[in-house]
Amino acid sequence: MIPNVLTIAGTDPSGGAGIQADLKAFSANGTYGMAVTTALVAQTTTGVSSVREIPADFVADQLRTLFDDVRVDAIKIGMLSDAEIIRTVAGVLSEYSAREIVLDPVMVAKSGDRLLAADAVRALRDELVPRVDLITPNLPEAADLLGVSEPTDTEGMAAQAERLAELGVERVLLKGGHLGGESSVDVLRTTSGVELLAHERVVTKNDHGTGCTLSAATAALRARGRDWPTAVREAKDYLTGALRAADLLDVGQGHGPVHHFYRWWPGETTPHG
Numbered sequence: 375m376i377p378n379v380l381t382i383a384g385t386d387p388s389g390g391a392g393i394q395a396d397l398k399a400f401s402a403n404g405t406y407g408m409a410v411t412t413a414l415v416a417q418t419t420t421g422v423s424s425v426r427e428i429p430a431d432f433v434a435d436q437l438r439t440l441f442d443d444v445r446v447d448a449i450k451i452g453m454l455s456d457a458e459i460i461r462t463v464a465g466v467l468s469e470y471s472a473r474e475i476v477l478d479p480v481m482v483a484k485s486g487d488r489l490l491a492a493d494a495v496r497a498l499r500d501e502l503v504p505r506v507d508l509i510t511p512n513l514p515e516a517a518d519l520l521g522v523s524e525p526t527d528t529e530g531m532a533a534q535a536e537r538l539a540e541l542g543v544e545r546v547l548l549k550g551g552h553l554g555g556e557s558s559v560d561v562l563r564t565t566s567g568v569e570l571l572a573h574e575r576v577v578t579k580n581d582h583g584t585g586c587t588l589s590a591a592t593a594a595l596r597a598r599g600r601d602w603p604t605a606v607r608e609a610k611d612y613l614t615g616a617l618r619a620a621d622l623l624d625v626g627q628g629h630g631p632v633h634h635f636y637r638w639w640p641g642e643t644t645p646h647g
């Protein structure tokens with residue numbers, strides 16, 4: 375049976391980030407995608423022009439309606455916009471004992487526009503982080519969650535990943551895309567230790583939605599039965615492929631999206647048999 379995977383996130387009409395990217399990553403990784411919207415974002419490859427939040431009680435209504443009908447095998451959480459939506463999502467997830475959750479603590483878009491109210495970081499840290507299985511902050515988000523400055527090398531990243539785990543979450547993928555350099559190095563902290571995931575840095579201007587893609591692909595692969603570290607490693611491979619294929623696209627004038635294409639994993643039959 376094909377697993378059902380849910381994203382709880384904001385939108386991107388240009389299809390490169392947020393819910394639209396997550397649904398593509400879910401399909402491309404062999405799962406059935408579903409989405410609960412937290413905010414409508416007027417954005418494209420060049421940036422965000424405005425945001426309309428969905429009222430928190432309606433976010434709750436979307437979630438309860440879905441959970442009452444559909445089995446959800448894994449969840450990816452992205453943009454939550456404000457503290458009230460964070461508390462509401464955390465509350466409904468507890469109500470339904472939801473499990474297998476990846477939290478991408480989205481705070482600021484690549485364009486520099488805020489996607490999470492500055493006063494909501496504490497709610498995210500205290501009420502949602504301890505409720506999930508994996509968090510995937512980038513360097514500025516990790517620094518914000520810890521109230522410290524950004525690390526400048528992989529040793530500093532490993533130390534911050536440990537400190538993030540102390541917030542009450544077993545697994546941390548600290549993404550190093552912002553560090554620059556020839557390879558793109560992420561740090562994965564699990565209960566079995568710290569591992570560096572180094573990949574070639576793909577030279578392309580089409581890097582909109584890389585974080586969304588990585589967390590969504592991880593949730594999909596977890597729903598397909600991978601253990602957490604394998605789900606993360608394979609999702610990172612998937613993202614690198616999607617970045618390599620990004621120059622096939624001609625979408626917008628700014629940071630274009632990555633290209634999602636169906637991924638067949640060696641040694642597996644396709645989900646279609």
Ligand SMILES: Nc1ncnc2c1ncn2[C@@H]1O[C@H](COP(=O)(O)OP(=O)(O)O)[C@@H](O)[C@H]1O
Binds near residue numbers: 588
């Ligand atoms: N040009 C690139 N080539 C390869 N991997 C990249 C590139 N840019 C970003 N990544 C990877 O994409 C993921 C998300 O990147 P990052 O920029 O750190 O986070 P975010 O998109 O949340 O700001 C990370 O795994 C990072 O290593």
Ligand SMILES: Cc1ncc(COP(=O)(O)O)c(N)n1
Binds near residue numbers: 392453582
């Ligand atoms: C709705 C929404 N969610 C997340 C992002 C972050 O995108 P990126 O991965 O490019 O930083 C975004 N731009 N819009």
